Structure formats: structure tokens, C-alpha cells
Amino acid sequence: MNTLANFSTKSAQDKAMQLANLATQALIDEARLSPKPGLVDRRSSGAHTDLTLNLMEESAYSLADAFYEMALRGWCSPINVVLRREIGRIGRDGEKQMMAVTGGINTHRGAIWSLGLIVTALACVDEVVSAEKIAKLVGDLANLPDVNAPKVFSKGLYASKKYCVPGAREEAQQGFPHIIKFGLPTLRESRKAGANESQAQINALLAIMSSLTDTCVLSRAGMSALKYVQQTSKAILAVGGVATEKGQALFGSLDKQMLVSNISPGGAADLLAATLLLDRTTVIQ
Ligand SMILES: CC(C)(COP(=O)(O)OP(=O)(O)OC[C@H]1O[C@@H](n2cnc3c(N)ncnc32)[C@H](O[C@H]2O[C@H](COP(=O)(O)OP(=O)(O)OP(=O)(O)O)[C@@H](O)[C@H]2O)[C@@H]1O)[C@@H](O)C(=O)NCCC(=O)NCCS
Numbered sequence: 001m002n003t004l005a006n007f008s009t010k011s012a013q014d015k016a017m018q019l020a021n022l023a024t025q026a027l028i029d030e031a032r033l034s035p036k037p038g039l040v041d042r043r044s045s046g047a048h049t050d051l052t053l054n055l056m057e058e059s060a061y062s063l064a065d066a067f068y069e070m071a072l073r074g075w076c077s078p079i080n081v082v083l084r085r086e087i088g089r090i091g092r093d094g095e096k097q098m099m100a101v102t103g104g105i106n107t108h109r110g111a112i113w114s115l116g117l118i119v120t121a122l123a124c125v126d127e128v129v130s131a132e133k134i135a136k137l138v139g140d141l142a143n144l145p146d147v148n149a150p151k152v153f154s155k156g157l158y159a160s161k162k163y164c165v166p167g168a169r170e171e172a173q174q175g176f177p178h179i180i181k182f183g184l185p186t187l188r189e190s191r192k193a194g195a196n197e198s199q200a201q202i203n204a205l206l207a208i209m210s211s212l213t214d215t216c217v218l219s220r221a222g223m224s225a226l227k228y229v230q231q232t233s234k235a236i237l238a239v240g241g242v243a244t245e246k247g248q249a250l251f252g253s254l255d256k257q258m259l260v261s262n263i264s265p266g267g268a269a270d271l272l273a274a275t276l277l278l279d280r281t282t283v284i285q
């Protein structure tokens with residue numbers, strides 16, 4: 001059931017608060033979802049030496065204020081460069097807040113970007129619309145220039161350039177193709193096919209991993225690792241996903257191999273959280 005029923009009757013502050021809570025909850029749900037290959041989950045820190053589930057949760061809670069501010073600023077606003085610039089400022093402040101809470105560890109940089117843009121776009125429209133419509137608005141917003149953005153070096157940018165592939169920036173600018181074409185349809189189809197909620201969410205994560213050029217995977221382990229992740233994720237879904245015995249067996253070997261090779265699909269994890277947020281805030285077209 002859509003969580004935003006009676007949305008248009010709420011005040012800007014109430015709506016912003018509701019959106020901030022939903023975005024934060026999506027991050028918590030993603031972090032707790034288990035088992036996830038290479039990622040922090042209830043079982044372990046996956047391929048990460050500097051992250052724990054507790055840290056991921058504290059990081060998620062620290063971002064609620066930034067999401068609230070973005071939603072308030074986006075409230076019934078047109079998509080324009082002024083909005084883009086202000087969302088950029090709030091996003092950078094959110095990153096500082098996250099770094100302060102985590103002691104300088106990057107837990108949710110990509111998530112601030114993706115979920116921040118989604119929360120803003122949801123606030124811009126004073127009605128409940130489809131995920132496709134929100135993704136299109138995100139694309140419009142992300143394509144606008146942010147004149148105050150500092151030129152910073154990032155691992156994502158380096159990997160994008162080195163391997164000539166799109167990263168987090170382009171994913172949003174293109175209107176989240178990996179959420180709209182992979183994550184969300186797989187989540188909903190898996191539920192219909194009888195998978196339980198955790199299995200459906202893990203299938204959605206695998207669907208994103210099967211195609212995303214995740215700069216987190218690339219920075220850590222290179223192109224051959226990315227191909228392995230994409231192909232194995234696809235193979236698991238092709239045999240029916242993690243709710244099947246064959247899917248479970250393939251998932252087990254992916255899970256082991258990612259730890260051995262130090263691979264983490266951090267970008268796909270962010271997009272799973274964004275998928276959960278859109279699933280809970282939009283109507284099916
Ligand atoms: C546009 C920005 C997102 C900046 O992007 P850029 O690519 O330049 O910067 P990065 O900080 O390197 O990467 C962004 C993170 O996005 C995730 N990601 C990766 N690939 C994709 C993809 N194809 N699509 C979507 N998202 C993707 C990923 O985040 C996750 O991984 C993080 C861990 O990664 P890393 O730091 O590399 O850490 P480790 O591998 O663990 O490092 P070691 O342990 O080895 O040291 C984890 O945090 C996940 O979140 C990428 O990291 C954006 O940030 C920006 O421009 N912001 C400015 C503010 C703004 O305008 N905001 C507006 C709206 S909020």
C-alpha cells in the first residue's frame with residue numbers, strides 16, 4: 001500500500017518530515033537486509049573493513065535532517081537552477097554531517113545523492129505520481145548545473161573516466177534506468193511470484209547488480225570483477241532468483257567469491273534503497 005495516502009492535504013513541514021522519515025527508513029532497511037553479497041548486513045561487514053551495521057544505521061539517521069531540508073526546499077518548487085544549487089548545498093552539508101558521525105568514513109555518499117534527489121522531486125509534485133515521473137524529474141534536476149559545486153577528485157569519477165562508463169552522476173541524469181528498468185520491476189514481480197519480502201528485495205538488488213557499472217566494484221576490483229558480478233547476478237535471476245534452490249546455490253558462491261576478491265556493490269546498494277523509497281511513495285503506472 002502506498003505510504004503517501006492523503007499526501008496533498010498535508011502541510012509542507014509534515015510532508016517534508018514524512019519524506020525524510022521514509023528516505024531514512026529505506027536506508028535502514030537496505031542496511032539490515034540479509035544476506036547481501038559483499039555488503040554490510042545483519043551477518044557481517046561484508047568486504048568492508050571500516051563499516052559495521054551500527055555505523056550504517058547511525059549514518060542513515062544522521063541524514064534525516066538533510067532529507068527534511070531538501071524536501072522542504074523542493075516543496076511545490078519548479079525544477080530550475082536555483083533549486084539545483086540549493087539542493088547541492090544541502091547535499092554537501094549532509095555529507096559533512098555523515099562524515100562527522102562516521103569519523104570520516106564514506107557510508108552513504110552515493111545514497112545522499114540518489115535519495116536526496118528523489119525526496120526533492122517527490123516534494124516538487126503535490127500529488128502521488130508514478131516512479132517513472134519522479135525519475136524523469138530527477139533527471140531534469142540532476143542535469144542542471146550547480147555553479148557552486150567544487151571541483152573534487154573522487155574514486156567514482158576516476159573509475160568512470162578510466163573505464164569509460166557511467167557512474168552515480170549519470171545514473172541520476174538518465175532518470176535512474178537501473179531503478180526503473182531493473183530494481184523496481186524485479187521487486188514487484190518477485191513479490192507476485194511468491195517470494196517473501198526479503199527475497200524480493202535481494203532479487204531487486206541482483207537485478208541492479210546485473211547491469212550497473214558500479215564504480216565501487218570497479219575501484220576495488222576492476223572490470224573483470226564487474227563482469228563477474230553482472231553475469232552471476234543475471235544467472236541467479238535466470239534460474240528464478242534467490243527463492244529457488246538453484247538460485248540459492250549460485251548466490252552462495254557469489255557471496256563467497258565477493259568476500260575473497262574484496263568486491264562490494266556499494267552503488268547497487270544505494271540504488272536498492274532508492275528503489276524501496278520509490279516503491280513506497282509512488283503509484284504503479
Ligand atoms: C554525483 C555524486 C554522487 C558524486 O559522484 P562521484 O562518482 O564523483 O563520486 P563518488 O563519491 O566516488 O561516488 C559516488 C557513490 O555513488 C555510488 N555509486 C557508484 N556507482 C554508481 C552507479 N553506477 N550508480 C549509482 N550510484 C553509484 C557509490 O556509493 C556507494 O559506495 C560507497 C562506498 O564507495 P567508496 O567511497 O568507493 O568506498 P569503498 O570502496 O568502501 O572504499 P575503501 O573502503 O576501499 O576505502 C558507499 O558510500 C555507497 O554509498 C559511490 O561511492 C555526488 O556525491 C555529488 O556530486 N554530490 C554533490 C552534492 C550534490 O549536488 N547533491 C545534490 C543532491 S543530494
Ligand SMILES: Nc1ncnc2[nH]cnc12
Pocket residue numbers: 030031038039040041046048051056107108111264266267269270
Ligand atoms: N549495506 C552496505 N554495505 C556497504 N556499503 C554500502 N553502501 C550503501 N549500503 C551499503
